[in-house]
Amino acid sequence: MARIIECVPNYSEGRDKSVIDRIVEAISSASFEGEKVKVLNVDPGEATNRTVVTFVGSPEAVCEAAFRGAEAASKLIDMRLHHGAHPRSGSTDVLPLIPISGITLEECALLARDLAKRMYDELGIPCYCYEASAFKPERKNLAVCRSGEYEALPEKIKDPDRRPDFGPEEYNDTVARTGASNVGARNFLIAVNFNLNTTSTRRAMAVAFDVREKGRKAREGGSLTGKLLKDENGEQIWIPGTLKGCKAIGWFIDEYGIAQVSMNITDIDTVPLHVAFEEVSRAAAARGLRVTGTEIVGLVPKKVLIEAGEHFLRKQQRSLGIDESEIIRIAIKSMGLDDLKPFNPREKVIEYLMEDPEEIKKKERLIRMDLRSFAKETASESPAPGGGSISAYMGALGAALSTMVANLSSHKRGWDDRWEEFSDIAVKGQALTDELLALVDEDTASFDAIMAVFAMPKGTPEEKAARAEALEKATLYAAQVPLKTMKTSLKALPLALEMASKGNPASASDAGVGALAATAAVKGAFLNVKINASSLKDKETAGALINEAERIVQQAEALEKEVLETVNKQIDS
Secondary structure (H helix, E strand, O other): OOOEEEEOOEEOOOOOHHHHHHHHHHHHHOOEOOEOOEEEEEEEEOOOOEEEEEEEEOHHHHHHHHHHHHHHHHHHOOHHHOOOOOOOOEOEEEEEEEEEEOOOHHHHHHHHHHHHHHHHHHHOOOEEEEEOOOOOHHHHOHHHHOOOOHHHHHHHHHOOOOOOOEOOOOOOHHHHHHEOEEEEEOOOOEEEEEEEOOOOHHHHHHHHHHHOOOOEEOEHHHOOOOOEOEOOOOOEOEEOOOOOOEEEEEEEEOOOOEEEEEEEEOOOOOOOHHHHHHHHHHHHHHOOOOEEEEEEEOOEOHHHHHHHHHHHHHHOOOOOOOOHHHHHHHHHHHHOOOOOOOOOHHHHEHHHHHOOHHHHHHHOOOOOOOHHHHHHHHHOOOOOOOHHHHHHHHHHHHHHHHHHHHHHHHOOOOOHHHHHHHHHHHHHHHHHHHHHHHHHHHHHHHHHHHHHHHOOOOOOHHHHHHHHHHHHHHHHHHHHHHHHHHHHHHHHHHHHHHHHHHOOHHHHHHHHHHHHHHHHHHHHHHHHHHHHHOOOOOHHHHHHHHHHHHHHHHHHHHHHHHHHHHHHHHHHO
């Protein structure tokens, strides 16, 4: 899983487009070891005099881009001249890091602390660390860090208890110009509206009060109009709602002609989207209402939809071992994400928006072909795709057949109590299928890398040495890729054996064909390991590769034999 984080800095400038453009340029042009971030959105506000920028990328690239954005803002924005409707304390006011995939909130908190320290050490910008990165419990609350706003900084810096986590002991000209930044880490926040089959704002608000963490004010007799109840200290008593970390209100939308429960889910690990959907649906039903659909405002991480799709598949006792796109489709239909307008995951999922379509086309050139085109491309005089790619594709088909048998078995009449057992197998098979499909193109890419070396210059001794080194490296890679195909295809054989012995008897032959395809993949990839390893100058490495590959072939042959014996017993019985 790729390590991806999101950053949503708020800069204290929302009116001067040239300043905003220069800050965004600093972000988008920053790089870490050649890797850049992708800016997803720039949202300036004139009344607030504030701009929110959203960008994503690897943790290292995002932190570098965040630093460069803060650097640009510190030079372009003079806080002594700033006025706006939104609370603020610095030119870069808030700078949250948000885990998207392959990284935890705790890891983001450490990155935020390092970023805050760097901003002070290198730029002189005082920084408070808030939410998950807070050094002090009270500073988890952004409002505590930003109390008094920019104007209070001279006094706060003098006070050891209120001083920034990273900053000077005395107010200076740099602080006067940049103010203080609030650098933190938080979970992804989902803004979502649940559509109701009513036009009543009051009833929508009642549902919102039922579910939001804050709940509603307690009234005498539990009625909506009774006298407000207070505790012995004269403080208002609140009845908490059912969803922790969720804020919600009810409203009517003229555009759609319906009322909605509008919600912010501030911790998607504690309350995933599908949990909020189910709870709002329950609360609405208790009041004679129905949730007709869901409207996601902005973007979401892919895991939000995957987790939702898997949740509803489990409720149906259906296998989870299906393609990612199908799981997302289940999520869309189950929560009515397309109730008000079409829902296109390619436009709403952060990971998909990060993809470069042209790069994907290059990377997946073969597996994006239809069957006829792939066969014709193989038959052409082009040397690729060759045996390595074909072996990987045979392995993918072998894994896919075992996955199919598992999915059919999970849905077999009378086997309802075993659906989860087969679903687990199908999930493993689907993962192997995806991995082997990727190896189809990776094998061809490894061949292309060797061909690229032959185009390198060889006019000088230095050029010849560089060419020889590059050829050895490319040849090693060309041997390692089919070895990876062998290892992955071998994993498909135990699944075929399990499906031959435990799966739907009517599909036993499919499990057998899957085993044959997986074994053919292992043996075909072995030939590619041997031919490339034999060209290596490092004979010790070559020997180790071939020895490992030979052991895999032996294991595959033994498993294939066992699968076929099992299949024939099933067929003959």
